[in-house]
Amino acid sequence: DTEVTQTPKHLVMGMTNKKSLKCEQHMGHRAMYWYKQKAKKPPELMFVYSYEKLSINESVPSRFSPECPNSSLLNLHLHALQPEDSALYLCASSQTGTGKTGYTFGSGTRLTVV
Amino acid sequence: GQSLEQPSEVTAVEGAIVQINCTYQTSGFYGLSWYQQHDGGAPTFLSYNALDGLEETGRFSSFLSRSDSYGYLLLQELQMKDSASYFCAVLNRDDKIIFGKGTRLHILP
Numbered sequence: 001d002t003e004v005t006q007t008p009k010h011l012v013m014g015m016t017n018k019k020s021l022k023c024e025q026h027m028g029h030r031a032m033y034w035y036k037q038k039a040k041k042p043p044e045l046m047f048v049y050s051y052e053k054l055s056i057n058e059s060v061p062s063r064f065s066p067e068c069p070n071s072s073l074l075n076l077h078l079h080a081l082q083p084e085d086s087a088l089y090l091c092a093s094s095q096t097g098t099g100k101t102g103y104t105f106g107s108g109t110r111l112t113v114v
Numbered sequence: 115g116q117s118l119e120q121p122s123e124v125t126a127v128e129g130a131i132v133q134i135n136c137t138y139q140t141s142g143f144y145g146l147s148w149y150q151q152h153d154g155g156a157p158t159f160l161s162y163n164a165l166d167g168l169e170e171t172g173r174f175s176s177f178l179s180r181s182d183s184y185g186y187l188l189l190q191e192l193q194m195k196d197s198a199s200y201f202c203a204v205l206n207r208d209d210k211i212i213f214g215k216g217t218r219l220h221i222l223p
Contacts, residue, residue, distance in 0.1 A: 031209075042201055042213035043157060056210060090156060102147060102159025103211060 002027060004106035006091050012112045015081060021109045023074040023091030032074045033103065034066060035090040043090055049074060081113045116140035118214030120202055125220040126192055134187045134200050134217045142207030146178050146185045149201045149213070157201065160187070189219075197221045 004025045013019050023032065031050045035043035048056035049068040057066075063085075065077040074091055088110050092103040118138045126132040136146065145164035149157040161169055163178035163185060175188040189196055199216045206212070 040216075042216050045210055045212065048210065050209070056208065092157075100145065100162055100164065100205070102149075102162060103157075104159070105156035107156045 002104070004091055004093055004104050006089075006106035006109050008109060009107065010110050010112075012114060013078065013081065014114055015083070017081075018077070018079045020078065021076040021089055021091075021111075023076075023106055024072055025093045025104070026072055027093065027095070027104065028071075029093035029095050029104070030071060031094045032068065033092040033094075034074070034076055035092060035105075037088045037090055037108070047076075078111075081111075083113050086111055086113045116204065116206065116212055118202055118204060118212070120200075120214045120217045122215065123218045123220065125222060126189075127222050128192055128194060130192050131188065131190045132192060132219065134189075134202075134219070136185045136187075136202030136214055138183050138185075138202070138204050138214075140204050140206050140212070143180070143183075144205040144207060146176070147203040147205060147211060148174075148176055148187045149203060150198050151201065151216070152198045160200075162205075192221050194221055194223065 007022045034046040037043045045058050046060045047066045052068045063080050067075040088108045090108045091106045094103045095101045120136045147162045148160040151157045161176040168177045173190045178185045199218050201216045202214045203211045
């Protein structure tokens with residue numbers, strides 16, 4: 001298995017809703033990442049988990065809450081989002097956690113906040 | 115801070131060769147990566163350069179000059195399926211990959 005699987009593929013939520021994005025990989029990668037990507041923009045790093053511990057939080061608002069239940073799973077909990085949070089949310093993983101062998105990205109969750 | 119500069123768009127003809135340049139400013143530089151992203155798709159890893167010189171992988175090659183803070187991606191024998199956005203990305207000592215703004219490659223038949 002050489003994939004990162006993200007669910008759901010599409011999500012529409014209201015500003016008062018609570019939802020979660022899920023990410024799963026079975027490549028034995030020990031680093032996992034959340035990125036946010038707006039249309040025609042580069043991916044922006046949000047969070048890094050290394051060996052199931054949060055190692056980097058890029059000053060992301062608290063309405064985004066990451067969780068890493070185990071080495072294969074990564075969640076992003078969403079609460080009280082704003083319309084400007086609408087974007088493609090990408091999960092990625094890497095073998096060594098150093099990026100030298102590249103990140104494997106999932107196909108993303110396209111989130112619309114209404 | 116850190117910054118990466120790459121052209122916003124490049125146009126080339128099918129079968130030709132195209133070079134996408136990237137200059138960067140960052141502290142604690144480890145290496146330069148390249149990613150391809152088709153519309154609606156996920157970024158796909160293409161290459162990584164930590165040392166000066168050229169790395170070749172099939173039709174794609176990537177070059178790095180650490181002294182010039184410069185790299186490029188070279189695509190040969192262009193095919194229509196190569197139409198995509200290409201991102202250079204810096205790996206720094208914080209173990210983060212930071213992406214450039216991307217170059218949209220248009221290929222004409």
